[in-house]
Amino acid sequence: MNFDFSDELKQLREEARRFLTERNALAQARRVLESDAGHDAALWREIAQMGWIGAAIPEAYGGAGLGHLGLCVLGEELGGSLAPVPFSSSAYLAAEAIMLAGSAAQKERYLPRLAQGEAIGTLALAEGPRAPGLGRLAAAVARERLSGTKEPVPDGDVADFAVAVARGADRRLGLFIVDLRAPGVARERIATIDPSRGHARLVFSDAAVEPLGAAGEGEHLIERLFDRAAVLFAFEQLGGAQAALDMAKGYALERYAFGRPIGSFQAIKHKLADVYVATELARSNAYYGAWALSQNAPELPLAAATARVAAGDAFYLAAKENIQTHGGMGYTWAFDCHLYYRRAKLLALALGSTRVWKDRLITRLEARNIATLDGAAGVAP
Amino acid sequence: MDFDDTPEEAAFRARVKDFLAANAERRAPGSAEGYRTGQSAPGALERAKDWQARKYAVGFAGIAWPKEWGGRGGSAIEQVIYNQEEAHYAVPRGFFEIGLGMCIPTLCTWGTAEQRRRFAPPALEGKEIWCQLFSEPAGGSDLAGLRTRAEKSGEEWIINGQKIWTSGAHYSDYGILVARSDPTVPKHKGLTFFFLAMDSPGIDIRPIKQISGHSHFNEVFFTDVRIPDSQRLGAVGAGWQVALTTLMNERLAVGEAPGPNFREVFELARGLELEDGPAIRNAAVRDQLAQWYVKTQGLKYTKFRTMTRLSRGETPGPEASIGKLVSASKLQEIAAFGMDLLEMAGIMTDPEAMPAQALFQQALLYSPALRIAGGSDEILRNIIAERVLGLPADLRADKDVPFNRLPAGKR
Numbered sequence: 073m074n075f076d077f078s079d080e081l082k083q084l085r086e087e088a089r090r091f092l093t094e095r096n097a098l099a100q101a102r103r104v105l106e107s108d109a110g111h112d113a114a115l116w117r118e119i120a121q122m123g124w125i126g127a128a129i130p131e132a133y134g135g136a137g138l139g140h141l142g143l144c145v146l147g148e149e150l151g152g153s154l155a156p157v158p159f160s161s162s163a164y165l166a167a168e169a170i171m172l173a174g175s176a177a178q179k180e181r182y183l184p185r186l187a188q189g190e191a192i193g194t195l196a197l198a199e200g201p202r203a204p205g206l207g208r209l210a211a212a213v214a215r216e217r218l219s220g221t222k223e224p225v226p227d228g229d230v231a232d233f234a235v236a237v238a239r240g241a242d243r244r245l246g247l248f249i250v251d252l253r254a255p256g257v258a259r260e261r262i263a264t265i266d267p268s269r270g271h272a273r274l275v276f277s278d279a280a281v282e283p284l285g286a287a288g289e290g291e292h293l294i295e296r297l298f299d300r301a302a303v304l305f306a307f308e309q310l311g312g313a314q315a316a317l318d319m320a321k322g323y324a325l326e327r328y329a330f331g332r333p334i335g336s337f338q339a340i341k342h343k344l345a346d347v348y349v350a351t352e353l354a355r356s357n358a359y360y361g362a363w364a365l366s367q368n369a370p371e372l373p374l375a376a377a378t379a380r381v382a383a384g385d386a387f388y389l390a391a392k393e394n395i396q397t398h399g400g401m402g403y404t405w406a407f408d409c410h411l412y413y414r415r416a417k418l419l420a421l422a423l424g425s426t427r428v429w430k431d432r433l434i435t436r437l438e439a440r441n442i443a444t445l446d447g448a449a450g451v452a453p
Numbered sequence: 454m455d456f457d458d459t460p461e462e463a464a465f466r467a468r469v470k471d472f473l474a475a476n477a478e479r480r481a482p483g484s485a486e487g488y489r490t491g492q493s494a495p496g497a498l499e500r501a502k503d504w505q506a507r508k509y510a511v512g513f514a515g516i517a518w519p520k521e522w523g524g525r526g527g528s529a530i531e532q533v534i535y536n537q538e539e540a541h542y543a544v545p546r547g548f549f550e551i552g553l554g555m556c557i558p559t560l561c562t563w564g565t566a567e568q569r570r571r572f573a574p575p576a577l578e579g580k581e582i583w584c585q586l587f588s589e590p591a592g593g594s595d596l597a598g599l600r601t602r603a604e605k606s607g608e609e610w611i612i613n614g615q616k617i618w619t620s621g622a623h624y625s626d627y628g629i630l631v632a633r634s635d636p637t638v639p640k641h642k643g644l645t646f647f648f649l650a651m652d653s654p655g656i657d658i659r660p661i662k663q664i665s666g667h668s669h670f671n672e673v674f675f676t677d678v679r680i681p682d683s684q685r686l687g688a689v690g691a692g693w694q695v696a697l698t699t700l701m702n703e704r705l706a707v708g709e710a711p712g713p714n715f716r717e718v719f720e721l722a723r724g725l726e727l728e729d730g731p732a733i734r735n736a737a738v739r740d741q742l743a744q745w746y747v748k749t750q751g752l753k754y755t756k757f758r759t760m761t762r763l764s765r766g767e768t769p770g771p772e773a774s775i776g777k778l779v780s781a782s783k784l785q786e787i788a789a790f791g792m793d794l795l796e797m798a799g800i801m802t803d804p805e806a807m808p809a810q811a812l813f814q815q816a817l818l819y820s821p822a823l824r825i826a827g828g829s830d831e832i833l834r835n836i837i838a839e840r841v842l843g844l845p846a847d848l849r850a851d852k853d854v855p856f857n858r859l860p861a862g863k864r
Binding site: 427 | 454455457458462530723733742743746747748750751753754758761764772775778831833834839844847
């Protein structure tokens with residue numbers, strides 16, 4: 073049994089943590105939140121120079137070739153630091169989509185630029201509050217021209233290209249790469265609950281596209297892409313949950329009320345113990361997801377859904393109880409509690425809600441041999 | 454990252470598999486057999502003793518114990534491997550866990566070499582069974598609030614008082630006991646630790662009928678019971694330090710709550726028609742099932758993380774402390790939900806008539822015990838908060854106050 077990251081990857085995680093602490097990524101997140109910028113361009117350049125974006129991209133395409141386990145440990149640290157950079161859009165969504173479905177020519181064209189940070193990529197899927205899920209998507213491609221409106225598109229304000237989900241000639245969904253700097257694309261930043269990460273509305277009017285993967289395969293490809301991204305997002309959420317728990321713990325030790333540290337009250341202790349338990353369960357499930365992703369194992373769809381539900385719920389729990397532990401001060405703009413709270417909900421919806429993932433999880437279990445599931449153990453007293 | 458045994462672990466696992474295949478019957482997957490091989494069945498004790506003796510004979514009892522205690526001198530990971538393999542078999546369980554998990558390790562830590570030689574091997578072989586005389590009506594979670602008196606008389610101690618929740622006292626040969634030797638000092642400082650034969654004159658054992666209808670626990674009354682001073686473990690007044698050895702071993706020995714798990718409730722939902730169609734198609738049912746699956750898997754992979762540490766010869770990390778806390782309340786919830794799915798008939802308990810041989814109904818009645826025994830949910834949360842997160846101890850009203858000056862409630 074060796075259910076752990078290698079010493080080499082643990083060292084990478086330490087280096088990442090040191091770097092993000094030195095750059096004070098949390099303060100940069102606040103700066104972006106309070107400004108008109110959608111991300112921290114200087115921090116993003118440094119991250120690109122260190123080769124993090126291309127951690128899972130093969131060396132042949134300009135990446136670091138560390139595999140997905142490398143991307144997981146970086147995600148955990150980026151998530152914990154709340155770094156305001158388009159990392160997830162470029163590395164988890166755009167690069168993964170191209171590695172999953174791209175032709176050799178597309179990989180050669182896009183992956184090195186993504187890995188080096190020369191281009192920012194993203195995924196353009198959602199079409200506003202009246203079109204949840206894939207079934208109601210209306211954006212369409214005809215004669216290699218895309219028309220329709222996509223919002224919210226993560227990092228759509230700064231991305232150079234997007235992988236767009238749209239209906240093809242047969243009305244079936246497909247994936248298309250669209251250059252966001254070309255004619256026929258209008259974009260504007262939109263307000264979201266977490267302005268430390270930029271989001272945009274993209275309006276396409278006969279914008280030129282190239283197909284990514286086989287025509288009509290969009291639904292299937294999105295499902296596979298989301299399984300991969302779910303594991304990577306789970307590590308960001310795990311890092312966020314741990315950071316919010318650490319912040320709550322620190323405050324519970326420092327803050328005195330009724331003549332004693334509030335961390336000595338069982339009301340606070342039990343709350344934080346529950347956050348710890350949720351975080352550890354999420355960590356274990358995320359590790360299993362990392363294994364399945366790195367091996368491209370048949371267990372990935374189940375492991376990814378499990379990791380996503382556990383991590384999304386843990387980060388949200390940790391973030392909201394961090395505010396609660398801080399009391400009134402936790403509700404102020406000046407304290408950082410709200411940064412975690414915003415990010416927790418943002419990430420929880422980034423690939424679709426926990427409700428949808430739980431339903432997907434059960435669907436996948438229904439297709440499984442029941443004998444492989446964990447059942448009654450031991451002896452009842 | 455992989456789930457493979459090292460070559461040495463694989464070789465050990467193969468030996469365990471051979472032994473089990475030749476000596477025990479495999480449990481049908483998903484069956485409730487474990488329940489029927491439980492302690493209440495007639496002849497269960499004899500079968501358990503026989504099984505323990507066979508394990509001992511081939512060196513599979515006390516795998517991680519030192520050879521000096523009669524153990525195999527193996528590693529913690531080898532014990533885990535053995536447990537994993539044995540879980541696939543319908544073998545008797547439940548009689549030796551307290552003795553081997555808590556009593557003998559305490560005795561071996563604090564007793565003399567002669568006592569280790571005398572008591573450890575027979576316990577390991579299943580010849581002598583031990584119980585733990587700790588909890589009292591006035592001292593459960595607050596164990597140090599116990600009142601059973603120990604008074605020195607020459608080279609003997611005289612014990613008077615009452616213990617409660619003593620698992621297996623009625624079939625045990627020996628017990629470990631913590632009692633109050635000095636009520637005039639603060640409570641943790643006035644305790645002394647002993648072991649004694651359970652057939653000592655003056656011991657009266659009465660079974661407690663549980664809400665499940667079974668009687669797994671006892672009340673044990675002491676009237677002028679005499680214990681030689683040579684059976685004292687640790688110094689006079691140092692009983693709390695000795696008890697901590699037992700409690701630390703208890704945390705390691707207490708595993709996950711046994712009973713219907715995700716698979717049983719998932720199977721039930723798949724096989725059941727509700728008023729609006731199959732239960733498994735109901736969104737509320739699916740949502741609930743998914744939550745238990747996520748928790749079940751989280752516990753499973755948390756154990757893998759612990760095993761990874763053991764496999765490297767490291768001690769388990771703090772994550773190992775969450776198993777019972779999570780699984781006990783999950784079991785209680787799964788039991789209640791399984792019954793809800795059966796609507797009005799959910800209250801019926803006939804194993805012949807009910808899905809999963811009425812495991813859900815049985816679990817509803819016994820699961821409350823699992824949230825209390827071996828460290829209550831509340832105590833476990835305190836332990837996580839204090840020892841893992843490093844939060845300060847609660848303010849104590851009983852600190853530095855002589856025990857006999859402490860206020861006591863009516864119960």
